Amino acid sequence: MQRHISFVAVLPLLLMLIVFATASLGNPQQALAVPSLMGDVDADGDLDANDANLLTAEIAAGTNDFFFDVNDDGVVDSLDLDLFFVEYSTFSGVPLATALVDVNFDTLNTSADYDIIINNLSLPLTAFTAGNLFMDGLIDAADVGLYLSRGGVVPEPATLWLVLWTALIPLRNRRSESARGGRAAKN
Numbered sequence: 001m002q003r004h005i006s007f008v009a010v011l012p013l014l015l016m017l018i019v020f021a022t023a024s025l026g027n028p029q030q031a032l033a034v035p036s037l038m039g040d041v042d043a044d045g046d047l048d049a050n051d052a053n054l055l056t057a058e059i060a061a062g063t064n065d066f067f068f069d070v071n072d073d074g075v076v077d078s079l080d081l082d083l084f085f086v087e088y089s090t091f092s093g094v095p096l097a098t099a100l101v102d103v104n105f106d107t108l109n110t111s112a113d114y115d116i117i118i119n120n121l122s123l124p125l126t127a128f129t130a131g132n133l134f135m136d137g138l139i140d141a142a143d144v145g146l147y148l149s150r151g152g153v154v155p156e157p158a159t160l161w162l163v164l165w166t167a168l169i170p171l172r173n174r175r176s177e178s179a180r181g182g183r184a185a186k187n
Helices: 007-023 028-032 049-061 078-092 111-119 141-149 157-186
Strands: none
Touching: 049 078, 111 141
C-alpha cells in the first residue's frame, strides 16, 4: 500500500521555506543568525556583554520582540535576563553571584562595577554595562539597590579614608607654609 502526501498538508511548510529564503536573500548571514546558545541574541556564538546590553535595552523598550524572549514565555522581561546570566555563568565559568553584579564583564565582583553605576547615576542609559541592572532605562537608586542586594562590592571605608587623607595633605602643607611665612614676617 502506497501512501501519498497531499499538497495541502505540505503547503504550510513550503510557504515557510519560501518566506525564510526570501527574507534572507538580501543578507546571507541572516539565514544563519539563529542563536546556538540560549541568550546569544547577537548570534555571534558566545554569551557576552553585548548580549546583556541588547537584552536590557529590549526589556527597557518593552517591545517584546520574540527574538529576545530567551525563556520562550511570550514576554521579554527580567526572567529572560536572569536566564541569560544562568547560561552565561555556565558558558563562561563565572559564578552566578558574580555574573549578576559584574557590570563591566571583567569576570570579577569589584568596586569598579559599583563605580560605573555611581558615575552614571541619573543618566537615561539602557545598557547593563552602564549600570542599568533594574532594566528601566534610567540609572538610579533602584540599580544601586539591586547591585547591593545581589552582593555587589562597594569601596571599603578604609579606602575612602585613605583617599580623603591624601587629598587633605596638600591643604595641610599649604596651611603650614602660610603659618611659617606669617611667623617669619613678625620676627
